[in-house]
Amino acid sequence: xxxxxxxxxxxxxxxxxxxxxxxxxxxxxxxxxxxxxxxxxxxxxxxxxxxxxxxxxxxxxxxxxxxxxxxxxxxxxxxxxxxxxxxxxxxxxxxxxxxxxxxxxxxxxxxxxxxxxxxxxxxxxxxxxxxxxxxxxxxxxxxxxxxxxxxxxxxxxxxxxxxxxxxxxxxxxxxxxxxxxxxxxxxxxxxxxxxxxxxxxxxxxxxxxxxxxxxxxxxxxxxxxxxxxxxxxxxxxxxxxxxxxxxxxxxxxxxxxxxxxxxxxxxxxxxxxxxxxxxxxxxxxxxxxxx
Numbered sequence: 001x002x003x004x005x006x007x008x009x010x011x012x013x014x015x016x017x018x019x020x021x022x023x024x025x026x027x028x029x030x031x032x033x034x035x036x037x038x039x040x041x042x043x044x045x046x047x048x049x050x051x052x053x054x055x056x057x058x059x060x061x062x063x064x065x066x067x068x069x070x071x072x073x074x075x076x077x078x079x080x081x082x083x084x085x086x087x088x089x090x091x092x093x094x095x096x097x098x099x100x101x102x103x104x105x106x107x108x109x110x111x112x113x114x115x116x117x118x119x120x121x122x123x124x125x126x127x128x129x130x131x132x133x134x135x136x137x138x139x140x141x142x143x144x145x146x147x148x149x150x151x152x153x154x155x156x157x158x159x160x161x162x163x164x165x166x167x168x169x170x171x172x173x174x175x176x177x178x179x180x181x182x183x184x185x186x187x188x189x190x191x192x193x194x195x196x197x198x199x200x201x202x203x204x205x206x207x208x209x210x211x212x213x214x215x216x217x218x219x220x221x222x223x224x225x226x227x228x229x230x231x232x233x234x235x236x237x238x239x240x241x242x243x244x245x246x247x248x249x250x251x252x253x254x255x256x257x258x259x260x261x262x263x264x265x266x267x268x269x270x271x272x273x274x275x276x277x278x279x280x281x282x283x284x285x286x287x288x289x290x291x
Contacts, residue, residue: 002071002098002130002158002181003199004036004221005213007206008044010248011058012261018054020061022261027065029260033210036217038062039202041075042100043137044248049266056090063095073130073202077102081117088125098128100160100202105138111146122153129155134162134185144168148175160185160202161193169196187213187239191232194220204247205239208254209289234287241283244276254280257290 007030012019030038040062041047041055050058059074066072074091076099078084084101091099104117122129131150135141141163150156158181161168166189169182173196183200184193190201194217206213216231242250249265249272256263257280263271272280284290 001179001199002037002073002183004201004217005034005206005210006037006039006073006183006200006202007035007210007213008039008042008185008202008204009062010207010252010255010261011041011045011050012255013264013266014262016264016266018050018058019261020057023058024061024065026255026260027062030206030210031066031069034214034218035070035206035210036200036214037071037073037097038066039073039075039100042132042202043102043134044204044207044251045075046248046266046269047075047077049269052087055087056094059091059096060094071097073098073100075100075102077104077132079104079107081120084117085121085124088121088127088129092125092127096127098130098157099125100130100132102132102134103138103140103142105140108139111143114140114142115146115149118150118156119153122150122155126155128157130157130181130183131159132162132185133159136162144171144175147172151176151180157181158183158199161198162186164189166192166196169193169198173197188236190216191220191228204242204251205235207251208242208258208260208284209235209238209287212287238283238287238289241280244279245272250276250280253277254284254289257281257284 012022074096076087162185182198219228253263
């Protein structure tokens with residue numbers, strides 16, 4: 001079972017190319033700060049604009065640096081089933097602990113199409129698969145019924161739920177059971193998901209506040225609700241700030257203020273506005289990440 005705070009890792013760039021040394025250093029920092037797992041090549045990692053070679057290399061670097069200390073859930077999704085199978089096969093061969101597979105975007109498949117997509121990947125690659133349900137980006141929303149059907153397949157083990165629907169984790173748990181790993185995909189719903197029977201969060205905020213995010217999750221697991229709620233309240237302004245523009249623009253700017261990477265993203269993601277920079281910087285000061 002995957003649990004706790006797992007950053008959806010940014011992919012650092014330098015002059016248009018993946019900054020491999022910067023990424024390795026960033027992964028090491030995440031582990032040293034207490035992150036419970038790592039998720040490379042997701043939305044925050046700008047997977048849509050990584051070439052296949054870059055995507056696979058970033059996954060390999062993450063697994064290499066992690067070296068078994070924390071689990072790696074490798075982003076391997078695509079709106080092409082064949083491409084998703086290829087990336088999932090690579091994730092397995094590289095040594096990932098699981099694959100994160102997004103619902104097919106743009107194609108807008110039916111529930112039957114969603115089931116067929118995931119079953120095809122499941123049948124082609126023997127690796128634990130986390131469904132990534134994010135209707136805001138993919139347009140389609142996997143129903144609880146479809147997810148329950150998929151959960152009957154032995155290697156469909158959980159969901160990264162980015163619906164922001166606080167009833168969804170409860171209904172998912174009741175439909176599938178406690179063994180299905182329910183992870184929030186939105187930092188603002190991390191604690192409510194835990195209260196509904198969830199197990200953790202694949203986090204954007206953890207890119208810049210890994211210790212605080214990990215401590216919040218750990219406090220919940222240890223039954224220290226006062227500390228958990230205090231950390232939730234402390235982090236909430238930061239959650240809001242890093243989505244003042246389309247992610248990962250704000251989180252990359254925030255990471256640059258900590259000297260963890262350049263603010264550079266790939267088109268069509270552009271540098272955030274000066275007004276947004278002020279919002280991000282002020283939130284980081286408020287939470288104690290900057291003086």
